[in-house]
Amino acid sequence: MLHRSKGKVLREAIIEWLIRICGISAVVFVFAIFFFVFWEAKGQIFSGKVNINTATATALTKVEGIDNALADKIVAQRAQIDPKKRNTVNWLLEEKVIDLEQFFEIESQIKAKEFSFWKFLTTEKWYPASETNPRYGVFALIAGTVSVSILSMLIAVPFGLGSALFISEFCSPKLKETLKIVIELLAAIPSVVWGFIGLTIMNQLIMQIFGAPIGITVLNGAIILGLMSVPIIVSIGEDALQAVPDSYREAAIGLGVTRWQMVYKVLLPAAKNGLLAAVLLGIGRAIGETMAVLLATGHSVNNPFDGTFPFLHALESVKTLTATIAAEMGEAPRDSDHYQVLFIIGILLFTLTFIVNLSADLIVKGIRNK
Amino acid sequence: MVASIAKLKVEDLKVAYGDKQVIHGISYEIPPNEIFGVIGPAQSGKTSMLRVINRTIEFTPNAKVSGKIEIDGEDAFRMKDVYGYRRRIGMVAPLPVGLPLTIYDNVAFAPRSFGMKDKDQLDALVQKCLEQAALWDEVKDRLDSLGTKLSGGQQQRLTIARALSHQPEVLCLDEFSIAIDPVTTMKIEDVLKELRESMTIILVTNLVQQARRLAKRTMFLLNGELVEEGDTEKMFSGDADNPKTNEFVSGAFG
Numbered sequence: 001m002l003h004r005s006k007g008k009v010l011r012e013a014i015i016e017w018l019i020r021i022c023g024i025s026a027v028v029f030v031f032a033i034f035f036f037v038f039w040e041a042k043g044q045i046f047s048g049k050v051n052i053n054t055a056t057a058t059a060l061t062k063v064e065g066i067d068n069a070l071a072d073k074i075v076a077q078r079a080q081i082d083p084k085k086r087n088t089v090n091w092l093l094e095e096k097v098i099d100l101e102q103f104f105e106i107e108s109q110i111k112a113k114e115f116s117f118w119k120f121l122t123t124e125k126w127y128p129a130s131e132t133n134p135r136y137g138v139f140a141l142i143a144g145t146v147s148v149s150i151l152s153m154l155i156a157v158p159f160g161l162g163s164a165l166f167i168s169e170f171c172s173p174k175l176k177e178t179l180k181i182v183i184e185l186l187a188a189i190p191s192v193v194w195g196f197i198g199l200t201i202m203n204q205l206i207m208q209i210f211g212a213p214i215g216i217t218v219l220n221g222a223i224i225l226g227l228m229s230v231p232i233i234v235s236i237g238e239d240a241l242q243a244v245p246d247s248y249r250e251a252a253i254g255l256g257v258t259r260w261q262m263v264y265k266v267l268l269p270a271a272k273n274g275l276l277a278a279v280l281l282g283i284g285r286a287i288g289e290t291m292a293v294l295l296a297t298g299h300s301v302n303n304p305f306d307g308t309f310p311f312l313h314a315l316e317s318v319k320t321l322t323a324t325i326a327a328e329m330g331e332a333p334r335d336s337d338h339y340q341v342l343f344i345i346g347i348l349l350f351t352l353t354f355i356v357n358l359s360a361d362l363i364v365k366g367i368r369n370k
Numbered sequence: 371m372v373a374s375i376a377k378l379k380v381e382d383l384k385v386a387y388g389d390k391q392v393i394h395g396i397s398y399e400i401p402p403n404e405i406f407g408v409i410g411p412a413q414s415g416k417t418s419m420l421r422v423i424n425r426t427i428e429f430t431p432n433a434k435v436s437g438k439i440e441i442d443g444e445d446a447f448r449m450k451d452v453y454g455y456r457r458r459i460g461m462v463a464p465l466p467v468g469l470p471l472t473i474y475d476n477v478a479f480a481p482r483s484f485g486m487k488d489k490d491q492l493d494a495l496v497q498k499c500l501e502q503a504a505l506w507d508e509v510k511d512r513l514d515s516l517g518t519k520l521s522g523g524q525q526q527r528l529t530i531a532r533a534l535s536h537q538p539e540v541l542c543l544d545e546f547s548i549a550i551d552p553v554t555t556m557k558i559e560d561v562l563k564e565l566r567e568s569m570t571i572i573l574v575t576n577l578v579q580q581a582r583r584l585a586k587r588t589m590f591l592l593n594g595e596l597v598e599e600g601d602t603e604k605m606f607s608g609d610a611d612n613p614k615t616n617e618f619v620s621g622a623f624g
Contacts, residue, residue, distance in 0.1 A: 173431050250426045251467040251529070255480040256457030256536055265479060270470040 037350065041343035043335065045117070120344065126301045126319075128328065128338045136341045138348065143303040144318030145352075148221045148293055149286040151314060155226030156286075157279055160233025164278070167234065168241035169263055180238075187231035191291040198224040198296025212315045218304050219314040221297035225289055229282035236281060240274020241267060273364050280360040284353055287322075294323035321345050375443055377402040377570040378423070378540055383437035385418050385594075387430065392418050395437065396596040398589055403566055407585030407602060408574040409618070415594040416574045417464070420542045423572070424459040425452055441540070457484065460538030460569075464545040466525035468517035469532075473500075473509050476517040476528055480536040495535060502565070503531035504557040522549040530558065534565075541565065542572045547580065559584055578619050582606045590615050 038045075123137030167179050202223060203215030210219075244267055252262040268275070298317025305312055325342050332338040376399040385393040393415040400406045408416055421427040422435055425446065439446040441458065449455045457480070469476050477496045478486075486492055496513070500506040505527040509520070517528055526549045533541060543562075547555040562571060562584060575581050581588050582602055589599040590612075598605065598612045606619050 245467075246429075247463060247465070247467045248469060249429065250421075251461075251463060251469060251532075252479070253429065254424050254426050254456060254459075254461040255483075255532065256453050256455075256459075257480060257483040258453050261483045265471070265483070266469050 034350065037343055037346045041340050041347060044337060044340040044344060120341075124301070124303055126324075128332070128341065134337065136337070138321070138324075138345060140301045140303045141319055141321045141324055141345070142348070143305050144218075144297065144301075145287060145320040145322070147218050147304045147312055147314075147318060148225060148297060148320060149283060151218060151222035151312065152225035152229060152286045153279075153283055155222060156229040156233055156282055159226065160230045160278070160282060161237055161275060163230070164234045164237030164241060164275075165263065168238050169259070169267065180235075183231050183234050186227070187235070189228075191228065191289060192295070194224050194228055195292040195295030198292060202296065206315070210315055214298060214317060216296055216298040216317060217315050218297060218312070218318050221293045221318075221320075222314070224292050224296045225286045228289065228292060229285050232285055233278045233282045236278035237271075237275050240271040240278060243274060244270045276360065276364060280356060283356055287349070287352055287356065290322040290326045293320050294326055297323065299323055299327065321349055325349075376400060376440070377404075377442065378572075379438075379440040379443075380419075380423075381438040381440070383419065383422060383439065384435070385415065385422060385427070386434045388432045391594065393422075393594040396591070396594075398596065398599055400570055400572065402570055403568075404587070405562065405566055405571045405573055405585045407581030407588035408572060408591060409576075409578055409581050409588060410591035410597075411618070413593065414591040416591055417544055419591075420461065420544050420572065420574060423540070423542060424456050424461050426456075426461075428452075457536045458539045460533035460536065460541040462526075462529050462533050462541075462543045462546045464548050466522055466529050466549055468520060468525040468528055470516065470518055472514050473517045473520070473528065474513040477531050477535045480532065484536070496531075499531040499534045500528075502534055502561050503527040504554055504561065505531055523551060523554060526550050527554065527558070538569060540570045540572065542574070544574045545576055547575070547577065555580075578606065578621075590618060592618075 120136055120138060121142075122139055123135070124140040125135040125137040126140060127133070127135045163179075163183070167176055167183075171179065198220050199216060202220045206212055206215035206217060206220055248266055248270055249262060252266045253259070257265070297320060299319050300317040301319050302316055304314070304316045304318050325345055328338070329342055332342055378400045380399070381397050382395045383393055383397070384391070384395050392413075396415075396419070408419070410416055418427065421430075423439060423446075427433050427435060435447075441455075446455060469479065471479060474496055477499050478492050481492060481495055486495070497506060497510075500509065505524060508524060509528075517525065520528060526546060530543075530546060546558070550558070559580070562573070565571065573581060573585055585602045587600060588602045588605045590597045590605065590610075592614060598610055598615045600610070604610060605615060608616050608620065610616050610619070
């Protein structure tokens with residue numbers, strides 16, 4: 001009988017556990033980051049509600065000079081005017097404010113400070129640094145991110161898939177090697193360098209070609225982002241095409257169809273999952289990219305979409321979600337409203353990429369089940 | 371016998387992948403409307419030879435081909451319209467390759483790409499090809515499902531239907547019956563006997579008995595060299611010219 005030595009058995013067990021930990025760690029990290037971002041933003045998210053549950057009963061008993069009858073009276077009085085504002089009354093009770101005029105004034109201040117998620121999403125006023133009346137509306141920032149991403153994908157997807165096809169199917173082996181190396185080099189350029197190119201070269205070009213007053217615009221950011229996404233789309237797309245078995249190619253070519261007919265009718269359908277993944281990773285990069293867009297888009301709060309033709313005004317400056325966080329996080333005092341709102345933007349970005357990934361999964365599954 | 375022009379004439383064909391010579395100069399002729407059997411053990415160059423015949427070997431970057439192939443007296447390697455040329459050659463690979471299209475589109479792919487658009491014409495052609503490949507009855511109710519979802523044997527018959535769809539003059543079958551059960555194999559063999567009326571068939575097979583049943587003449591390849599070529603009956607009678615042939619057909623090696 002042959003026995004494995006105890007050392008070997010132990011070693012394998014350890015290796016197995018290490019691998020297991022590596023696998024699970026990804027899940028742990030995602031949850032930890034998610035938790036952290038939420039934790040930092042919680043003050044704002046729950047601000048409108050924090051008093052309702054906790055303070056009502058205790059406030060009434062703790063406040064000096066207010067007996068139960070008086071408290072009931074105040075509550076009833078306020079309830080007549082605005083039944084939703086019971087929390088404001090609680091707060092007033094804690095502060096021992098009974099003067100109604102003062103009460104109204106303080107209430108309106110609270111109202112202005114109150115964080116409404118709907119308002120946060122739908123208004124365009126982003127004045128986080130205002131002394132008297134800071135407002136946090138991210139609609140223009142979302143519009144900035146979306147406009148740059150869409151436009152960059154319009155540039156990068158045809159470009160990237162086209163070159164993936166060319167490299168995989170149409171070029172000579174020698175050229176293929178060269179192109180692959182060059183495209184990998186393109187992926188290795190740091191994003192701040194891309195941003196620098198946007199700020200200097202593209203800026204000049206756009207001003208000259210389009211006669212725009214300023215060149216750091218949606219278009220500039222989109223071109224830079226597009227060029228940054230191309231290497232990802234090319235390398236993953238090329239992998240997807242290479243993964244299609246050669247027997248498919250030979251079978252199709254053997255039928256006497258042209259190369260292009262083979263590519264269009266056989267190769268693309270066979271590789272569509274991988275190609276879709278390539279495109280979505282490109283989109284993910286476009287949404288998440290920070291440094292290059294910070295430098296290339298002009299960084300001014302502005303909604304480039306409007307109802308008039310051509311609907312997306314590519315020659316306007318915008319500010320994106322990611323660039324906002326990068327630029328403002330350093331100046332926002334810890335746990336201030338501004339700080340917390342920046343973390344909410346983080347959650348927003350999280351959600352956006354999650355939606356992109358989820359829809360990718362669903363699309364891929366849909367294709368597979370067809 | 372009238373000396374007619376050969377349908378397919380192969381002259382001193384040599385093939386190498388890089389430094390590795392796989393076919394060392396073989397020559398043979400196949401007259402029209404004949405089933406020509408090719409037997410030989412693995413690595414004998416059978417598949418490479420077929421890939422030369424339909425010129426898909428040109429997609430293997432390091433493949434070197436010399437020699438000459440004539441179809442109806444025309445030099446196949448010099449033909450400018452390589453797509454038109456491939457259309458004249460039907461090819462069935464040993465392992466079934468269902469293209470990632472519906473069953474219908476698999477068969478209609480080639481005719482469509484040559485410009486056949488008429489729906490009725492396509493329908494009729496698809497049905498005819500699937501019937502010839504003994505697959506029609508099994509798939510006629512689900513022509514819209516993916517060809518790749520069929521079982522291995524069904525996919526193989528689908529590739530046969532597909533090879534017939536562009537009405538080739540020469541049909542190359544590379545060990546087509548590997549994935550097919552004996553009953554279906556017999557059905558397809560019957561079809562091949564009918565098809566012989568309208569095309570020339572090269573039957574590469576590992577089943578020596580299959581060559582015996584179908585082929586008029588048979589060629590025995592070994593390590594890229596032509597050992598013997600002759601009437602099937604003689605080749606399998608145990609009375610072949612070359613003793614290696616006798617050994618192979620009697621199962622002594624291979």
